[in-house]
Amino acid sequence: MTKHEIDCEQALDQLVEFIDHELPGGKHDALQRHLHTCKSCFSRFEFERRLKEKLGTLREAEVPSGTSERIKKLLKSF
Numbered sequence: 915m916t917k918h919e920i921d922c923e924q925a926l927d928q929l930v931e932f933i934d935h936e937l938p939g940g941k942h943d944a945l946q947r948h949l950h951t952c953k954s955c956f957s958r959f960e961f962e963r964r965l966k967e968k969l970g971t972l973r974e975a976e977v978p979s980g981t982s983e984r985i986k987k988l989l990k991s992f
């Protein structure tokens with residue numbers, strides 16, 4: 915049981931991969947368990963997750979869908 919537990923340092927180390935779902939099952943579970951029991955790591959996790967969400971939204975907003983189509987039509991009209 916103890917060998918599956920991770921400490922805060924390990925948890926924060928793997929946090930980004932955890933958010934990206936890139937951790938292998940066992941490590942993912944261990945980190946999830948840690949987040950359930952550790953408030954400071956959990957708030958860090960929430961912060962990183964929200965930051966990632968924001969960045970994802972920004973990236974999509976930079977290139978609105980249909981923009982390239984509009985540019986093509988513009989070029990054709992010349």
Ligand SMILES: [Zn+2]
Pocket residue numbers: 921922923925948952953954955956
């Ligand atoms: Zn912790």
